[in-house]
Amino acid sequence: MTHSLKDRWERSLQNNYGTPSIVLHRGSGAEVWDADGMRYLDLLGGIATNLLGHGNSEISSAIAQQASKLSHVSNFYMHEPVIALAEKLQSFTGDHTARTFFCNSGAEANEAALKLSRLTGRTKILATDGAFHGRTMGALSLTGQPSKRDAFKPLIKGIKHVPFGDIGAARKAISKKVAMFIVEPIQGENGVVVPPTGYLSELRALTSESGVLLAFDCVQTGMGRTGQWFGYESSGIVPDIITLAKGLGAGLPLGATIALGLASQLFTPGSHGSTFGGNPIACAAANAQIAIIEREGLLASNRAKGALLKENISQIEGVDLIRGEGLLLGIVLKQPIAKHVQVRLLTQGFLTNATSETVLRIAPAFTISETQLTEFISALTKELRHG
Numbered sequence: 001m002t003h004s005l006k007d008r009w010e011r012s013l014q015n016n017y018g019t020p021s022i023v024l025h026r027g028s029g030a031e032v033w034d035a036d037g038m039r040y041l042d043l044l045g046g047i048a049t050n051l052l053g054h055g056n057s058e059i060s061s062a063i064a065q066q067a068s069k070l071s072h073v074s075n076f077y078m079h080e081p082v083i084a085l086a087e088k089l090q091s092f093t094g095d096h097t098a099r100t101f102f103c104n105s106g107a108e109a110n111e112a113a114l115k116l117s118r119l120t121g122r123t124k125i126l127a128t129d130g131a132f133h134g135r136t137m138g139a140l141s142l143t144g145q146p147s148k149r150d151a152f153k154p155l156i157k158g159i160k161h162v163p164f165g166d167i168g169a170a171r172k173a174i175s176k177k178v179a180m181f182i183v184e185p186i187q188g189e190n191g192v193v194v195p196p197t198g199y200l201s202e203l204r205a206l207t208s209e210s211g212v213l214l215a216f217d218c219v220q221t222g223m224g225r226t227g228q229w230f231g232y233e234s235s236g237i238v239p240d241i242i243t244l245a246k247g248l249g250a251g252l253p254l255g256a257t258i259a260l261g262l263a264s265q266l267f268t269p270g271s272h273g274s275t276f277g278g279n280p281i282a283c284a285a286a287n288a289q290i291a292i293i294e295r296e297g298l299l300a301s302n303r304a305k306g307a308l309l310k311e312n313i314s315q316i317e318g319v320d321l322i323r324g325e326g327l328l329l330g331i332v333l334k335q336p337i338a339k340h341v342q343v344r345l346l347t348q349g350f351l352t353n354a355t356s357e358t359v360l361r362i363a364p365a366f367t368i369s370e371t372q373l374t375e376f377i378s379a380l381t382k383e384l385r386h387g
């Protein structure tokens, strides 16, 4: 790393991320280059965020055009890009009652869900152990990871965590006092943990019986990453709330809280807001990105690439199993060496992420080529054989 940048980082930024080991300088598709000109294959995509990779010319020109026309208007005024995006998201839900609130991040999208649920008149919330819903105080209260929560207690009262994937535990906890049950269709930060088949649909039945809002946090699993627009779709059910961020804004900060049915009527003028939420430039980028995903048939290709990765990686010596859907995958290793493997792969030009000692997560751009995937599979095979 260029020392002066490391020094400047440490002298000017807070230490909440530590000091990253490389400086990225530019990118193209699924490749990035560091400040010294070394090329990396980006298997992480800005943590499941850069859906179309780096430097997409259509997205850049949509951003530039919108910026030169109208960059920010506040929520006192309408603009077309935000309406077009809300209409698209509504069509993806398949439910004409769906209404969207836009914000800037995943944490904010979940904060909005939390506030919205309070308007039911109920105050109790259920979430799951191991879940990650963000770092602001409300979203952190929903997050089921003690290591991220404990230093910031007391958190919001009335939020209980139940084991993820355990429908019996959910049944015991759900009652008519509960406002919302929030869950990730696949737990991303926790290591791409997939719940047992039937869990989400049973949750739907239980929450409906007790009038509890069912919220799916699709911040990581949304916008096509799993091979469907929303990560819950293979369950065949419809939730009351869907939250999005990460890939939604095509690299710009954009989050969304979509409410369906009765939940879509809970916010009224003055209930909630965000200065930048639904900003014209971010919405123009999102609209351009959706158009490309649709035109290029990238949902289907994500499913195919995911299947190819699963088939090849599951056969690698040292891999216990591979889980996830589409291009959100967790490679579970037989030995607790994932952090070491992440560092070794980095030195060989591959960006991956160890979510724990045993799980390596990958979430590449939808546009990554089969040749690039094969390059990664070979590197991982070699690393696990000799590492």
Ligand SMILES: Cc1ncc(COP(=O)(O)O)c(C=O)c1O
Residues within 6 Å of the ligand: 104, 105, 106, 107, 108, 110, 132, 133, 134, 135, 184, 188, 189, 217, 218, 219, 220, 221, 245, 246
């Ligand atoms: C499922 C999920 N929800 C919420 C968040 C928080 O998103 P943000 O970092 O944009 O606040 C994340 C981030 O990793 C996430 O994976």
